[in-house]
Amino acid sequence: MSLELRGITKTFGSLTANDSINLRVETGQIHAILGENGAGKSTLMNIVYGLLNADSGEILVDEKLVDISEPIDALSAGIGMVHQHFMLIPVFTVAENIILGHEKSSKFGVIDIDAARLAIRKVSKDFGFEVDPDAIVESLPVGIQQKVEIIRALIYEAKVLILDEPTAVLTPQETDELLKTMRELKAKGTSIIFITHKLREVREVADQITIIRRGKVVAAVSPTTSEGELASMMVGRAVDLAPVKHKHQIGEPILVATNLTVRDAMGTAIVKSVNFHVNAGEVLAIAGVQGNGQSELARALINLESHIEGSIKLAGAEIRGSSIYDSLHSGIAFIPESRELDGLVGSFSIAENLILDLHDQQPYAKGINLSASTVLSEAEKRVTEFDIRLQSVSDAVSTLSGGNKQKVVIARELSRPVKVLVASQPTRGLDVGSIEFVHERILAERDQGRGVILFSTELDEVMALADRIAVMYRGEILEIVDSGVTRGELGLLMAGVVTKKASA
Amino acid sequence: MRNSLAKFLQAIKLPGLSFLMAFTLTGLIIAISDAKVIAKFSTPLEFIKSALAAIGNAYLALFQGAVYDVNLTKGHTFIHGFYPLSETIVIATPLILTGLSVALAFKAGLFNIGAQGQFIFGAIGASYVGFHFHLPIGIHILVAALVGAFFAAIWGGIVGLLKARTGAHEVILTIMMNYIASYFILWILKTQSFLRPGRIDPIAPEVNQSARLPLLAGANFRLNFGIFIALAAAVFVWWLLTKTTIGFKFRAVGANGQAAKTAGISVPFVITSTMMICGALAGLGGAVQVLGSTYSLNTDIAGSFGFDAITVALLGRAQPLGTVFAALLFGALHAGGRTMQSSTGVPLDIVLVTQALVVLFIAAPAFVRYIFRIKKLNASASLTSKGWNG
Numbered sequence: 079m080s081l082e083l084r085g086i087t088k089t090f091g092s093l094t095a096n097d098s099i100n101l102r103v104e105t106g107q108i109h110a111i112l113g114e115n116g117a118g119k120s121t122l123m124n125i126v127y128g129l130l131n132a133d134s135g136e137i138l139v140d141e142k143l144v145d146i147s148e149p150i151d152a153l154s155a156g157i158g159m160v161h162q163h164f165m166l167i168p169v170f171t172v173a174e175n176i177i178l179g180h181e182k183s184s185k186f187g188v189i190d191i192d193a194a195r196l197a198i199r200k201v202s203k204d205f206g207f208e209v210d211p212d213a214i215v216e217s218l219p220v221g222i223q224q225k226v227e228i229i230r231a232l233i234y235e236a237k238v239l240i241l242d243e244p245t246a247v248l249t250p251q252e253t254d255e256l257l258k259t260m261r262e263l264k265a266k267g268t269s270i271i272f273i274t275h276k277l278r279e280v281r282e283v284a285d286q287i288t289i290i291r292r293g294k295v296v297a298a299v300s301p302t303t304s305e306g307e308l309a310s311m312m313v314g315r316a317v318d319l320a321p322v323k324h325k326h327q328i329g330e331p332i333l334v335a336t337n338l339t340v341r342d343a344m345g346t347a348i349v350k351s352v353n354f355h356v357n358a359g360e361v362l363a364i365a366g367v368q369g370n371g372q373s374e375l376a377r378a379l380i381n382l383e384s385h386i387e388g389s390i391k392l393a394g395a396e397i398r399g400s401s402i403y404d405s406l407h408s409g410i411a412f413i414p415e416s417r418e419l420d421g422l423v424g425s426f427s428i429a430e431n432l433i434l435d436l437h438d439q440q441p442y443a444k445g446i447n448l449s450a451s452t453v454l455s456e457a458e459k460r461v462t463e464f465d466i467r468l469q470s471v472s473d474a475v476s477t478l479s480g481g482n483k484q485k486v487v488i489a490r491e492l493s494r495p496v497k498v499l500v501a502s503q504p505t506r507g508l509d510v511g512s513i514e515f516v517h518e519r520i521l522a523e524r525d526q527g528r529g530v531i532l533f534s535t536e537l538d539e540v541m542a543l544a545d546r547i548a549v550m551y552r553g554e555i556l557e558i559v560d561s562g563v564t565r566g567e568l569g570l571l572m573a574g575v576v577t578k579k580a581s582a
Numbered sequence: 583m584r585n586s587l588a589k590f591l592q593a594i595k596l597p598g599l600s601f602l603m604a605f606t607l608t609g610l611i612i613a614i615s616d617a618k619v620i621a622k623f624s625t626p627l628e629f630i631k632s633a634l635a636a637i638g639n640a641y642l643a644l645f646q647g648a649v650y651d652v653n654l655t656k657g658h659t660f661i662h663g664f665y666p667l668s669e670t671i672v673i674a675t676p677l678i679l680t681g682l683s684v685a686l687a688f689k690a691g692l693f694n695i696g697a698q699g700q701f702i703f704g705a706i707g708a709s710y711v712g713f714h715f716h717l718p719i720g721i722h723i724l725v726a727a728l729v730g731a732f733f734a735a736i737w738g739g740i741v742g743l744l745k746a747r748t749g750a751h752e753v754i755l756t757i758m759m760n761y762i763a764s765y766f767i768l769w770i771l772k773t774q775s776f777l778r779p780g781r782i783d784p785i786a787p788e789v790n791q792s793a794r795l796p797l798l799a800g801a802n803f804r805l806n807f808g809i810f811i812a813l814a815a816a817v818f819v820w821w822l823l824t825k826t827t828i829g830f831k832f833r834a835v836g837a838n839g840q841a842a843k844t845a846g847i848s849v850p851f852v853i854t855s856t857m858m859i860c861g862a863l864a865g866l867g868g869a870v871q872v873l874g875s876t877y878s879l880n881t882d883i884a885g886s887f888g889f890d891a892i893t894v895a896l897l898g899r900a901q902p903l904g905t906v907f908a909a910l911l912f913g914a915l916h917a918g919g920r921t922m923q924s925s926t927g928v929p930l931d932i933v934l935v936t937q938a939l940v941v942l943f944i945a946a947p948a949f950v951r952y953i954f955r956i957k958k959l960n961a962s963a964s965l966t967s968k969g970w971n972g
Contacts, residue, residue, distance in 0.1 A: 382843070382844060401848070402846045406845070420840050422838070423834050423837045434845035435846050437830045443827045446826045446828060490845075
């Protein structure tokens, strides 16, 4: 089945999210849509799936005009979508989730789950999936949950499948598995629209690539295009994909964690007695698939977690058990995982957010009074230094783009005397240009002799920045390896497979 | 200048429209609850006429009872016409203070239902110092008011400490603390030290002359110095929130506690100190009521000042200036309601209906926006829900 979009335009107020977009997906084609955050990819897909309605434009399925104003219209036209955040009920079984919204009952109103089981088995057989219809969804690995979503789309006879950032939550192995599945679907004649910002995957699997920038189609290219070219087309200027890492002298251990355990409120250990250290002038990456205790470990380093055991020594001094304030002011800069939730006060101005940590210190505070003029003038300095793009430092920080918000967080955290920078997923959700900036900044801190602990789920980022890599799996550090490790080895470690003894 | 006017209009749009709708609905209730109006139901024109007359008379009486009374008694001058306005201010005075208490808590992300209990402790403290001690004029007022505020600060601080230490929800805590305060005052008024000599009913001795807030417009008016205390408190809250490092912490925790915590701001400190200051403000309300208006402590001293405070703070959008205006408006409703009852027979309770409707509409901004087809304001629209979710 082919899908064609003609002149799709959608505006939100003064913002044109989609500007007369033309796109054609052939039968059995994997069509990648590449673009930065906010480029309009999701808006376009939501229009195709009927979650949003276009201001103008046409959607054609098999050369015939269709009217899609709600998801049900998309489904009946043969368009299915797997969302980035799964639309599954965790406590239901696979079969129950699949019939959700399409429940058929047999006599006496008894729900007919057997039909669903049969359908799941059939689709699984046809496409080579192994999914147990009676498994509880929450007990399944993320990769399998995603397959459940795909099966659901296939059972309702989707001939065009939209995959929205499907690899964001997967391990490298699961990603490979998904790419394999995509090829199988393609062989059976299913068309796939693959939305992503990961260049490697696009080049590996796509037949056709459409690049969207600021709501417009800027290029339609073949997958032989180099990663560098793809990136520059996405951003609109030349970008440095691999930051330059200078060789330099690595110093003494600056932060040492010994037998560090972090428990949740129920007393369950989330981080299990980990040992690691970071040297001055070194980037220690802590890699791992999302949800293996990295977030908690990062937070524990500034005592944000409530139940921490073991020892954290910063430049020889024990800081475990200190207040968050003291941890930060003893020399740790902390870039939290979620800048919206933990990094910034959205309704506060940019200037106020820049002094969230320093507001009661000189020169901002004079006694109990907060000097508004100093706050503004210092903010201007930071804005220049970190190249934060804004209209006025008095605007609410929530008006900034993701990249500029992250710059505000980084600017604030680096305005204190820093010994160690703890960065938790510092480039999550950022566009290529901002990622470049963050990477350069992290390496600059390293080159100035600070220790950097980088928590990241992005393999490329870890490989590009780290001097040593610690891999976390189920709350433990499996191994700490040198940066010379291959992607394959790292991928296996992230999946919990230990191949060789620790080398560092 | 034009910009700030536009901003001001934008800020009062929603509360203003809520008030308008509340008055419209109240008007309908006044009309249909009037037997004379209902009697004319068969003739539509007469029905509408009499309905409008009933509503008009009631609201005219409300206005005369709240602002200016044209029907002067013989021998009274033009000035006496303002007696209703002075009553409005007298009723508004404690309301401003309790309203500020709730508003400040909102700014720090807390929902202080406990202004009632804090008010009671403020009144108890001020009353005891007022009748038990003999101090020079001025100093006596100061000490009595400060002791009242201090008692209430402790009362509020207990809630803050419990929430900060155990995570207990302040809404539940303050409601329970209100019960304790209400029964505590019943008990303390029966103790030897609070019993008025020669009386057996629960009423405390009157405070000494030296502890009474000076009257501002002579003995015929109840208007007293308390209004200046209330206005000064409003300025204080504004200053605290916008100009100080403590206010910065309060607002940061109120707007995004998680980010504030991550940046090293002590959330337990903010919760405890906010509740103490809120307590002190409501307690000052109680003190002002005793020292400026009733002069003695009785079981009904708090009336509904602590509960109306929530409405007042919501109507004032948790802004100090807004709270002052909202309290004056409520003072006017209460003062005018009495006149409305006595001259047109519309029960005083109808004022409560108006108040309730105002809260209803303010708590449902989406509904008001829908009625008047207003686009969503992105200003502090999240304020109210924030308060409720704690």
